[in-house]
Amino acid sequence: MPPIPQAATSHQPETRLIEQLYGKILRRNLGETEFHQAVREVLETLGPVLAKRPELVDARIIERICEPERQLIFRVPWADDTGDIHVNRGFRVEFSSALGPYKGGLRFHPSVNLGIVKFLGFEQVFKNALTGMPIGGGKGGSDFDPKNRSDAEIMRFCQSFMTELHRHLGEYTDVPAGDIGVGGREIGYLFGQYKRITNRYESGVLTGKGVGWGGAQARTEATGYGCVLFTAEMLRSRGEDLDGRRVAVSGSGNVAIYAIEKAQQLGARVVSCSDSDGYVVDEKGIDLALLKEIKETGRGRVADYAARRGGDARFVSGSGVWTVPCEVALPCATQNELTAEDAATLVRGGVKAVAEGANMPTTPEAVRVLQEAGVAFAPGKAANAGGVATSALEMQQNASRDSWSFAHTEDRLAEIMRHIHASCHDTAERYGAPGNYVVGANIAGFELVAEAMLAQGLI
Structure with a gap:
């Protein structure tokens, strides 16, 4: 079993406890490598919480949270x-x-x-x-x-x-x-x-429904929009913004397309996107209307985009989208797509911020490379929460038999993403890890769930 590193290491008794719990989780969930990775990424940040709040240890909160109901x-x-x-x-x-x-x-x-x-x-x-x-x-x-x-x-x-x-x-x-x-x-x-x-x-039993039969405006856009809004908040906390930034995006599905759209609305120049065949580089900036036509209407490939766009746009087969120099990187494809080698390449290219549009697209080794280089890094549980937040808004509309405008829903989404950023940012500072959004997101989310579990008894 690999040791639990980072934030837990200064709290030795808690670190030993977490290592024991992690070992038990490995034994009970054999062969489930992605689950092991996700659990470890959370556990390695919880030492300071357990040191401050021993009642969570006594109630076996971590063990219960890691076991599905x-x-x-x-x-x-x-x-x-x-x-x-x-x-x-x-x-x-x-x-x-x-x-x-x-x-x-x-x-x-x-x-x-x-x-x-x-x-x-x-x-x-x-x-x-x-x-x-x-x-x-x-x-x-x-x-x-x-x-x-x-x-x-x-x-x-x-x-x-x-x-x-x-x-x-x-x-x-x-x-x-x-x-x-x-x-x-x-x-x-x-x-x-x-x-x-x-x-x-x-209506409220499924979300992502059509707008004409119970769906929410802006749900299609929400995950990609939310990722970029969180990125903008990260940069703002450092006295910077997205305007004029060079952005690289992986993927070309729903999340990637609307991350590109919101980044462009905020003044960024998005120069790449990808699919399983390879990636496209467009130095003039991605033509979003053409990309939507190819991917959403024609169900085509990014190679088709390069062929139809012409000019300086070029398609490169295989992986390698993170070799494209950028100031902001938005991995929006799938888990573990951004490796330590990719992260080192991004750092050499001058990246300032990385925000996960997909679920766990950055390997733990890559996260460490980015953080050690001082890059602002937003984990998916914070940066891509806009989609599920808007789903909850859809449930709210269904419960009240109401329908909101696109502008009103987008305003609510922006408010929620600002709240998430502030929660992660402030929690990281409170636990002695300023600027570490992984620590902030993990601890903030954990404390909310743990408090509810303590209040509801042994469940």
Whole structure:
């Protein structure tokens, strides 16, 4: 077992306790490497909290927080357009309801397994706490691959998936949303099946719905917008801003596209984006209208963007988007995409801030490289919380049978992101780690959940 480093090391008794707990978690969750990584990243910052608050040790809060309240695994049979039968595996990890109903997305991707769903659910607990909204944490999905499947096949899969999952959901119980592979189309099919089975129009049971039938304005944009708004707050705390900054973005899905949009609105020049084939560099700045047309309408590749854009835009196959010199880097693709080597390259290129638009896209080694170089680094549980925050606003609108304007929802989103930044910033200072947003986010989220668990008894 690797030692627990960083913030815990100056609190030796607490460090030993955390190492013991981490060892127990490893033994009880064998082979779940992403979950191990997410837990370790939180535990290594909690030494100062346990030193100051021994009642949390006595109540075994850490051990309870790291064990999901419920883990569901189920079979999802479905038939393709030729009549062939397929069997996928579905998951829902209901991690914590200390602050409210379980809340978190569904991911449809071949890589989905229990360890990944648990890592995402664990992160979601603290992310949701940081928003200040009354929502717990959970995550789910399936190893189903929607790529190259017809609408009819995706509908049949979603209906089979919801037929099993529906009994565990409810607006006061568990509220899923979308994630990788689950967009508005899939949410529609899932909601329709839930409504059909339950005979209830329970709008608040799923978020990410269409605006015409219970969805929230600005939800599509929220995660990308929120990431950039948090970045702007980080820079502002250092007496700087985004205007005129050179920005590199990884990914070209929903989060990346709207991170690019908000960065451009704030005066930045975004020069890159990527997909699984490679990355594009556009020195004039990404033409967002063209990128949206290719990715959202045509479901094309970033190579198509470079071909159609012409001029100085160029496509480079393979990984390497972090070799593009930038002052701000926004990893918006997938977990562990930004390595220590990438971080060193970014530092040499003059990066000032890195904010995670995806879930845990930066390896622990890369985080250390960035922090040791004095780069402002925002972990995903803080920087990409705008999406789930706006989902909670969607639930609020559903509960009151109301619908807000885009401008009003965006104002609320900006207010929430400022609150999250202030909470992380101030908590880091309070625990002797000024400017360390990893420490600030972890401790601020942990304390909120821990206080609720103490108040609610042995749960």
